[in-house]
Amino acid sequence: MPLTASHLSVLYGRRKALTDFSLSMEKGEIRALIGPNGSGKSTALQALAGLLTPSDGRAEIEGVAVASMSRRAIAKKLAFLPQQPTAPDEMTIAQLVRQGRFPHVGLFRSYDRKDEAAIEWALESTGLTRFADRTLQELSGGERQRAWISAALAQEADILLLDEPTSFLDIGYQVEVLDLVHRLSRERGVTILMAIHDINQAIAVSDRICLLEKGELRFDGAPRALAESGLIERTFRVKGRFVEVAPDKPPHFDVELTKLHRPGS
């Protein structure tokens, strides 16, 4: 298994942000992590990436405990795009993406042709080739988001963890990013776990979906089973219904916006 978590719990001080979180990902699978704000999605991703020390349980990459691996060893296997990544404003896209490649290069050799090819591919896949020399502060929010995705791609890791990769993007780029995610999984066998807010995008692109609520895993299964569970309305406290769009497609969640929903009514 490329990526597993068993009984992971994370505490911030004395408060539990994630409780007994287990998951097991198949190679090349796309899994969406959904849940209300503050439900523990980012915490789960950070724990899987080895950036947070769990109070209990463990994460494993290909059967090796993440806690026992060096940062660089992790980075060769797993690329993580945080929800709010930071870099100096004066950095250019090219520099940022080159930096994404660093785990493969290290201090003791220079970038070779394979590294350059990975960087070029990463820029091209995110439509940034012609922006490469712009600094981050000269970019729109969406372009900056794509620059970070590009840096994660340059890492050429077999596992990709994305924390809300489509936020700040217009709908055109949202679809492009999801399409890229789909291609990475199907054509390169990349295993992808991503936190995402749009239920329909999660359903459309994922093989499986995990639903978190208050740090606990409430559901882990196929998109269609989630649609049939009634959990979306309950967990997000909205009214809506799943509608069939085509026999071979998962249903689409149609949220009720015309009436204000009062909890309990």
Ligand SMILES: Nc1ncnc2c1ncn2[C@@H]1O[C@H](COP(=O)(O)OP(=O)(O)O)[C@@H](O)[C@H]1O
């Ligand atoms: N660094 C932190 N210190 C203390 N509490 C945190 C920290 N990061 C997140 N939390 C809390 O942990 C819970 C889960 O947060 P998070 O994983 O960011 O949720 P999500 O990504 O689903 O919105 C929330 O209640 C949040 O306020």
Ligand SMILES: [Mg+2]
């Ligand atoms: Mg988050």
